[in-house]
Amino acid sequence: MSDSDPPITLYRLQACPYCERVVRTLQDLGLDYTSRFVEPMHSERNVVKRVAGSRPVPAIVDERTGVTMSESANVVEYLESTYGGGLVDVGGDD
Numbered sequence: 001m002s003d004s005d006p007p008i009t010l011y012r013l014q015a016c017p018y019c020e021r022v023v024r025t026l027q028d029l030g031l032d033y034t035s036r037f038v039e040p041m042h043s044e045r046n047v048v049k050r051v052a053g054s055r056p057v058p059a060i061v062d063e064r065t066g067v068t069m070s071e072s073a074n075v076v077e078y079l080e081s082t083y084g085g086g087l088v089d090v091g092g093d094d
Contacts, residue, residue: 006033011045011048042055058070
């Protein structure tokens with residue numbers, strides 16, 4: 001990851017309602033992230049398996065905290081608990 005890359009990477013599918021739920025949460029929390037669209041065929045999502053250990057999407061990698069996880073409900077809960085309460089400094093100026 002370079003200094004200019006957002007610390008959160010979201011692995012997602014086009015038109016996936018579970019992925020869009022995570023996107024909305026990221027946007028609501030004002031978090032910068034990089035989207036990586038992956039193969040629609042579950043068996044071909046090798047990039048997700050390499051980074052997350054399994055193939056389901058959405059999956060995120062948060063370089064800031066070292067967390068990698070999948071499943072939209074888990075990801076939303078993580079994002080809200082980590083960034084929603086201001087627990088981690090996201091580098092914004094007040």
